[in-house]
Amino acid sequence: MAASTGSPVAAHGLLRWFRVPLWVILTATLALTPKLGLSPSASRQLLLIALLSLVVSGLNLSFGFTGELSFAQPAMYAIGAYSTVIVSMHFVNDVLVCMVVAIAAGLLLGLLSGIPGLRLGGWVLAISSLYLVLLVPDVVSATKEYTGGFQGIGGIPLPRMFGHELGTDAFLAVVIVATAAWFALFRNLVVSSFGDSLAVLRESPILASSLGISVYATKLKVYAISGAPAAMAGAFFGYLDGFVAPETFGISLAIVVLAASILGGSRSVYGAFAGAALLQLGPMQSTAFGDYAFIAYGVFLILAGVLLRRGLVGVWDGLLEKRRARSPKAPVHIALTAADAELPPVNGQRLSVAGVSKKFGGVAALTDVTFDVNPGEIVALIGPNGSGKTTLLNIISGYYKLDEGAVHLGDTAISRLSTHRVARAGIARTFQTPSVPALSVRAAVGSSRSRLNRASLIETMLRLPRYRRAVASDRNSVDAVLAAVGLSAAADTPAQSLPLGTRRMLELARSLAGQPGVLLLDEVASGLDDEEIEELSRIVRAVRSQGGAVLLVEHNFPLVRSLADRVVVLSRGEVVVVAAPDEVAQHPEVLEHYLGQPSVAPTSEAGTPS
Amino acid sequence: MITTLLSGLALGAVYTLVAVGYNLTWLTTRTVNFAQGGFMVAGTFLTVWCQHRGYPIALTLLFLAAAGATVAAVEFTFAIRPILNRSDHTELVTTVGVLTVIQGVILLLSKEDVLRVRFFGSSRELLDVLGGKVSPAEIWLIFLAVVISLSTHWWTRHTRLGLAASGLSDDREAAMLLGVNTGRFSYVAFMASGALGFALGPFVGPKTFAVVALAALLSIKGFVVLAVGGVGSNLGALVGGLAVGCIEVFVARNLESTWQNGAVFLVFISVMLLRPQGLFGEQRERVV
Numbered sequence: 001m002a003a004s005t006g007s008p009v010a011a012h013g014l015l016r017w018f019r020v021p022l023w024v025i026l027t028a029t030l031a032l033t034p035k036l037g038l039s040p041s042a043s044r045q046l047l048l049i050a051l052l053s054l055v056v057s058g059l060n061l062s063f064g065f066t067g068e069l070s071f072a073q074p075a076m077y078a079i080g081a082y083s084t085v086i087v088s089m090h091f092v093n094d095v096l097v098c099m100v101v102a103i104a105a106g107l108l109l110g111l112l113s114g115i116p117g118l119r120l121g122g123w124v125l126a127i128s129s130l131y132l133v134l135l136v137p138d139v140v141s142a143t144k145e146y147t148g149g150f151q152g153i154g155g156i157p158l159p160r161m162f163g164h165e166l167g168t169d170a171f172l173a174v175v176i177v178a179t180a181a182w183f184a185l186f187r188n189l190v191v192s193s194f195g196d197s198l199a200v201l202r203e204s205p206i207l208a209s210s211l212g213i214s215v216y217a218t219k220l221k222v223y224a225i226s227g228a229p230a231a232m233a234g235a236f237f238g239y240l241d242g243f244v245a246p247e248t249f250g251i252s253l254a255i256v257v258l259a260a261s262i263l264g265g266s267r268s269v270y271g272a273f274a275g276a277a278l279l280q281l282g283p284m285q286s287t288a289f290g291d292y293a294f295i296a297y298g299v300f301l302i303l304a305g306v307l308l309r310r311g312l313v314g315v316w317d318g319l320l321e322k323r324r325a326r327s328p329k330a331p332v333h334i335a336l337t338a339a340d341a342e343l344p345p346v347n348g349q350r351l352s353v354a355g356v357s358k359k360f361g362g363v364a365a366l367t368d369v370t371f372d373v374n375p376g377e378i379v380a381l382i383g384p385n386g387s388g389k390t391t392l393l394n395i396i397s398g399y400y401k402l403d404e405g406a407v408h409l410g411d412t413a414i415s416r417l418s419t420h421r422v423a424r425a426g427i428a429r430t431f432q433t434p435s436v437p438a439l440s441v442r443a444a445v446g447s448s449r450s451r452l453n454r455a456s457l458i459e460t461m462l463r464l465p466r467y468r469r470a471v472a473s474d475r476n477s478v479d480a481v482l483a484a485v486g487l488s489a490a491a492d493t494p495a496q497s498l499p500l501g502t503r504r505m506l507e508l509a510r511s512l513a514g515q516p517g518v519l520l521l522d523e524v525a526s527g528l529d530d531e532e533i534e535e536l537s538r539i540v541r542a543v544r545s546q547g548g549a550v551l552l553v554e555h556n557f558p559l560v561r562s563l564a565d566r567v568v569v570l571s572r573g574e575v576v577v578v579a580a581p582d583e584v585a586q587h588p589e590v591l592e593h594y595l596g597q598p599s600v601a602p603t604s605e606a607g608t609p610s
Numbered sequence: 611m612i613t614t615l616l617s618g619l620a621l622g623a624v625y626t627l628v629a630v631g632y633n634l635t636w637l638t639t640r641t642v643n644f645a646q647g648g649f650m651v652a653g654t655f656l657t658v659w660c661q662h663r664g665y666p667i668a669l670t671l672l673f674l675a676a677a678g679a680t681v682a683a684v685e686f687t688f689a690i691r692p693i694l695n696r697s698d699h700t701e702l703v704t705t706v707g708v709l710t711v712i713q714g715v716i717l718l719l720s721k722e723d724v725l726r727v728r729f730f731g732s733s734r735e736l737l738d739v740l741g742g743k744v745s746p747a748e749i750w751l752i753f754l755a756v757v758i759s760l761s762t763h764w765w766t767r768h769t770r771l772g773l774a775a776s777g778l779s780d781d782r783e784a785a786m787l788l789g790v791n792t793g794r795f796s797y798v799a800f801m802a803s804g805a806l807g808f809a810l811g812p813f814v815g816p817k818t819f820a821v822v823a824l825a826a827l828l829s830i831k832g833f834v835v836l837a838v839g840g841v842g843s844n845l846g847a848l849v850g851g852l853a854v855g856c857i858e859v860f861v862a863r864n865l866e867s868t869w870q871n872g873a874v875f876l877v878f879i880s881v882m883l884l885r886p887q888g889l890f891g892e893q894r895e896r897v898v
Contacts, residue, residue, distance in 0.1 A: 069702050116879045126702050127833045142868040251826050294714025301707030305700045377694050415835045
């Protein structure tokens with residue numbers, strides 16, 4: 001089951017009620033398999049599958065769900081195993097204690113190695129994580145007294161828990177329960193509003209930061225967490241044979257883990273278990289395979305990379321989508337329904353742009369731009385192409401840093417903040433080309449509420465009351481906004497199946513759901529037909545009457561005239577005039593430069609930086 | 611002291627040569643070919659095979675270059691070209707796959723994972739240079755690293771062809787519109803990187819031996835050198851490589867050999883944090 005779309009409430013009806021009992025029964029059955037007559041060698045296989053699936057699930061989390069390929073899993077596995085070696089031999093022999101120490105060590109290693117690696121991402125993360133694996137034998141040999149060095153270390157005591165020695169069967173039960181518990185936490189993490197923000201981040205880091213999601217911090221959190229299951233698996237591995245040597249944790253393990261992840265579907269939760277089982281029971285079993293193992297794994301990686309055209313992680317998603325598309329319930333086209341509800345009140349804030357200047361190289365894109373947008377007001381920003389409209393919007397939302405001047409939202413200076421902090425302060429924006437993640441409409445609209453989300457990751461994973469309350473309040477607000485913009489009927493449709501006009505409405509709804517202080521609309525009407533523009537105007541007016549502050553960048557002058565309270569005219573990066581629309585329409589310089597009334601050569605088409 | 615320095619420079623030269631191979635394919639396809647270390651190791655094993663047959667050095671080099679160009683062309687056709695226009699770093703997975711296949715094939719054919727490689731030419735006796743001891747193979751490595759990296763550096767910046775090649779990495783589509791034959795360039799660059807990697811076998815082998823597990827290590831260290839020196843800069847590859855080699859050797863000599871990889875890792879991470887574009891890399895403006 002792929003767990004990438006939608007919030008938990010949107011998930012499959014019947015399964016929802018039986019999920020927990022089903023999980024308990026399955027876990028209990030697997031844990032008790034030896035009692036049910038499973039042979040010792042088969043139960044050992046089961047145990048090895050569980051360990052490998054834990055390691056693979058960590059890779060799924062970082063590679064599948066955030067799109068960052070890391071090879072560090074063997075290093076995390078190693079740190080877990082050596083935690084058991086050291087804790088059980090020198091301090092206290094208890095499985096649970098070793099597990100906790102290992103998880104803490106895994107999280108720490110993930111955090112430390114993620115900080116530099118994720119700063120640059122891509123190749124740098126991949127190689128630095130591979131390097132980490134390379135360092136395992138060095139670190140082990142440098143700490144010989146505790147870890148036994150290259151030759152490995154034996155004499156690890158039999159596992160105990162609460163003072164009782166665990167037999168093989170009891171140890172298997174512990175491993176199975178811990179594995180099942182991790183998979184439940186993993187699933188809860190990715191099927192949640194946090195999981196939705198990961199989908200937004202995969203779609204576009206630019207979109208994510210405009211919604212108040214810190215790309216770096218989010219990836220770092222996920223990366224650190226991805227070390228935990230591998231370290232936990234390592235802790236169990238340490239006990240398994242009473243012997244640990246560094247050669248277990250080499251680059252070949254990294255390759256196996258990557259292959260298992262792709263095989264089971266990297267962007268899935270339970271696929272990690274499936275991939276691990278397939279590799280454990282298949283190639284890793286046969287000794288005849290040994291000579292060809294490297295070649296087989298290598299060829300598999302090449303084929304997987306080349307053939308899976310939707311990218312490595314999307315293969316199962318693609319299959320699921322096909323099935324969904326075949327089902328008669330799938331709506332083909334969603335027409336906007338007439339809005340059947342009032343927009344909830346908007347708590348607008350004053351946006352003030354004061355003396356803003358920006359140069360690109362030697363070219364002045366903006367010079368001393370000053371104006372305000374007040375709550376309950378629509379201000380339009382117009383000007384020919386290249387006059388600096390989008391540059392200004394990008395400065396306000398934090399993509400560019402200004403050279404001089406200041407931007408304030410209410411009393412907060414936002415001009416030195418990074419994009420996601422600007423969004424968190426209360427600036428919401430739409431894009432010229434709507435940016436829509438692979439989520440349901442409801443979840444996509446709700447993604448702007450991550451800035452208001454009060455539930456921590458632990459609360460999310462454990463589904464604690466605070467998380468449940470946040471989900472409920474998110475759902476109420478999102479549904480209210482959807483109703484007000486006429487998208488209620490489409491709430492459960494995949495957002496990416498929407499046509500352009502509806503996508504713009506979705507972006508508007510997304511901005512409003514985040515309860516912004518100021519709404520920036522970037523050419524929101526372009527490409528829409530008259531009916532859609534009418535609907536859009538109605539909503540923007542409703543935002544104004546509910547107290548919202550709106551800054552509208554628009555080419556369509558009749559629309560500006562019908563909507564705006566004041567118009568700021570930009571030309572070559574300077575403010576020509578700030579006035580009421582009717583006055584602007586009469587302004588000689590505007591007529592000449594922008595509306596092109598007297599016979600003057602057309603304005604140059606210098607590219608707008610965007 | 612001088613002996614250690616020379617040995618560090620020779621080790622660094624190996625990394626530099628891997629990084630130069632990376633740059634060749636990076637400049638034309640924006641792909642870091644992670645199999646580059648595998649090329650070099652395959653070259654060392656094939657060198658042993660040629661020596662068994664008693665081939666002279668010229669024939670050996672020719673044979674290695676041809677084999678390398680073929681392997682790289684096959685790699686490009688099956689593992690790189692189909693994914694060139696993807697933006698999701700799929701080549702990370704496919705080139706790791708190629709590296710793994712190369713290791714597997716070597717293991718299957720040679721049955722040994724470590725072999726000693728004899729140096730061609732006169733003898734194995736050490737030379738005296740500036741009061742230090744150095745083997746002829748090491749001198750050759752340093753010489754080759756300096757000549758190859760500097761000449762390719764000059765070539766990419768000062769010749770029509772070189773500029774066209776580096777134009778590809780900046781903007782493939784624009785280069786195509788300006789009439790650069792991107793397809794052929796990419797092929798030639800991959801074949802050249804393969805030929806270079808394999809043909810270095812007779813020089814690298816005596817220093818490192820022929821070791822299967824070395825493939826991934828060389829690929830990793832080569833990338834570290836590439837990133838530290840600045841992706842796309844062969845001058846950076848030379849400076850970065852020699853520096854990394856010396857750091858390793860001096861740490862191993864003065865502290866302990868188990869810390870040499872750790873020390874390089876530390877340098878790598880520090881450079882990436884302080885100067886993400888590398889020592890000689892160009893700062894790119896953040897694209898929004």
